[in-house]
Amino acid sequence: MKKLLYIGWIGFNNLGDELLWNIFKDVCGKYLDKERIDLTPSVPGIDLKKIEKYDTVVLGGGSLLLPGYLQILQNAIQKGKSVVIWGTGLDWIEKRNLDLLINDGLNSLEQNFKQKDVEVLDEVIDRALFVGVRGPLTKKAIEIMIGSEKAKKVQIIGDPGLLLQEPNTDISNEKKKVIGINWGTTFNRLYGANETFVEEQLVETAKTLIKAGYKIMIYTVWADDRPSCQRLYDKINDPDNVILDKNLYSENELIAKLSRCKGTINFKLHANFLSLTAKVPAISLGYRFKVFDFAESVGLQYLVVSTDSKQLAQDLLERVEYIEKNEAKIIEQYQSTRKKFEPLLESPFTGNLL
Incomplete structure (x- = not known):
């Protein structure tokens, strides 16, 4: 043995x-x-x-x-x-x-x-x-x-x-006009050293997307991130257009939930893998070195927005516009890299x- x-x-x-x-x-x-x-x-x-x-x-x-x-x-x-x-x-x-x-x-x-x-x-x-x-x-x-x-x-x-892998359970191909946002904390150990600023920029991004006809789904991948997600939800203050999901799912369960989104904005690194496995383009918040390393490895550098950006909301909105126009290209790039x-x-x- x-x-x-x-x-x-x-x-x-x-x-x-x-x-x-x-x-x-x-x-x-x-x-x-x-x-x-x-x-x-x-x-x-x-x-x-x-x-x-x-x-x-x-x-x-x-x-x-x-x-x-x-x-x-x-x-x-x-x-x-x-x-x-x-x-x-x-x-x-x-x-x-x-x-x-x-x-x-x-x-x-x-x-x-x-x-x-x-x-x-x-x-x-x-x-x-x-x-x-x-x-x-x-x-x-x-x-x-x-x-x-x-x-x-x-x-x-x-x-x-x-x-x-995509789970064996049925994944709907019917995407809705929803942007998933994965938020959380790294206890301020991020590029720019200002989680509060990043959170405010996410609020601005979400409100702009809602005006453009999107719904928002806030989700977490770590129990310690729940207070941050709750605070983001409260700041957006639009329960008709924002869902807060504080459940901790298995990877297969979360892939199934994300599969119905048009795109995601993710703080934690592996939320991007879950989104892309669900064939949903992922925008990464570049909060530390590892996010940029991941993006370089899969050829999706443009979809990373560094958390030290002074115009973070504008950068995120530009990436949402990009994934609206290039959804198939992004998923094809990821799948070819995966292969x-x-x-x-x-x-x-x-x-x-x-």
Whole structure:
């Protein structure tokens, strides 16, 4: 019996991280012999410093390329365990450095990774069985830290959220003139450092869309986001045209609900995957590095609006107008990208690395 530890930020009722774990389980079920695999998720209570009993450690989806998690992987490698990095990515890189990185002008990431952290990253990448990251910006950042030659081993395999499937339950193709808005909090740790401003801009956006004949559906993917969603609903103050849905759905349930929208505006990263899986164009609020990394990976950069924009409402309305005219093109782009990344995401399983 092979013992496999999956590391993710799970057990906290955050739909994005939970669905990544569910996807991993599904792919394991598709390719691995259940009778020969003992699969353990890193839920609260699992001591990640005690890994002696595991044969393989997988750093799963999410923004987990952080010094603390890399030290866990280094420890695993030094104890003779197999290590696989599967669709994870960087985050927490400040906006100025993001802009420099996109324009090939960034020379250092020492604000995020000290020299000792870079040395750990170097060793982990060198000795891991497989290194697959979420997007091109993550790979670019790794190249800056350890050099492009050593980073050749790093593959861009996409976010595991790309493996989301439309549920078997009936999804209506009858879209209504509804814009879904996913709102929440990151406790002000976002580009622009002003959640209140972003919220006010969402209020302005929603009111303008209502005047244009749209209905608004506010929804959440994390319990901690409910107060923010309630506040947004109260500020719009239009119960005839705004639905507030504070239920926490499974990924399949939420895909079904979103499938009836014309478009969505999303704060949390994986709300975009759920929307696009439902064949509904998604506008991303670019609140941290990971959102831009995702957009670069799927070729939908224009549909990201940075939360430090001084004209956020205007930018969002321009994107809504864009998706009205280009719905089929956006979904086709996403689906073609998904088709490209699916075999890469499944390659550790098909290549007998797990």
